[in-house]
Amino acid sequence: YATLEQALHDVDFTVATTARSRARFHYYATPQQLLPLLEEKAQWMHHAALVFGREDSGLTNEELALADVLTGVPMAADYPSLNLGQSVMVYCYQLTSLLQQAPSTSADADDNQLQALRLRTRDLLNRLGAGDDVKLSDWLEQRIGLLQQRDTAMLHRLLHDIEKNLLG
Template sequence: MRFSLILVSPARPENVGAAARAMKTMGFDELRIVNSQAHQDPAARRVAHGANDILEKATHWPSLAAALADIDFSVATTARSRAKFRYYATPQQVESQLAEKQQWIGSAALIFGREDTGLTNDELELADLLTGIPMAADYPSLNLGQAVMVYCYQLSALRQVSAAQADAADGRQLHALRQRVDLLIEHLAVGDDHKLVDWLDQRLGLLQQRDTAMLHRLLHDIEKKLIDKKPE
């Protein structure tokens, strides 16, 4: 499984350099930068300490949506107080989710937000799963470089697992499932039930391969029934 780390609008070059160093230390090498040139600043190279190749190969994207266009499964990091969703996977749970999906998904990405404001709600909605680092209440934040290191350390074991080659069709199952669910919500006119829509959105990201296949079958049957009941 190809794995990318995405930094959205990082402001401080030192943080980008620290992130690159953490990636290199733990075996990750694909860095995507959204709407920032901080990785090109000399300060980023000074902090990277031997991880300059990651900075040199880093790709720039105009938006998070563009950076995720070729990604099958994405995980967004966020502070609990900044997100409207209620479910947050711990770093350990993220590892478990990716370990299972590694068998049937071709690419994944871990997204980190701005140093001061994190990711917007619109950006969070682009992700399949949300995650947060449990912390003591009296010291509620880590800087960007530290957060990247926590996740790279937790997920480093995935780089050592030889996963079976994913079927190209399987890697898009989740995207197709989201599209079918969105169409069903629209058809049933229940889009105003934001709690239901949010619950569906976050829970779909937790499904395993067999679950997605079974839900596709169920939605197919539901869609067929709805078509059959349409007036002549």
């Protein structure tokens, strides 16, 4: 694929790794916190991706924005740094138990629930005149990836009710 966006076109849930703290992105899951999150997502999603950046420069802010959740290895150093191979090794070790689980995806799960939820929240913010509130938009974008299936379904229902009331 020519771009990360193209490579992720059929992925339901994307986790991106980064070593640097970025002003726009505030929530970072540790590799240990990632395990239960991915275990839950495996119940209702078919394809997940763990994205590592380039050895020399990592992922760009635009590439990080494609992810549902960001993750980083916590380090005590002032300037944390793992090379790409070390980072891959940490995640492989931490997430290896996922391979022991039999896939049991829900029959009625919609593969695009999170993406649809993102689009609906963006649209609703624009309709409410809050689409240019970067802080709110970023917060919503970052938190949607953390939702469990039931929470996602309930938020879709809430958005449906709000949209219906806005129409009249």
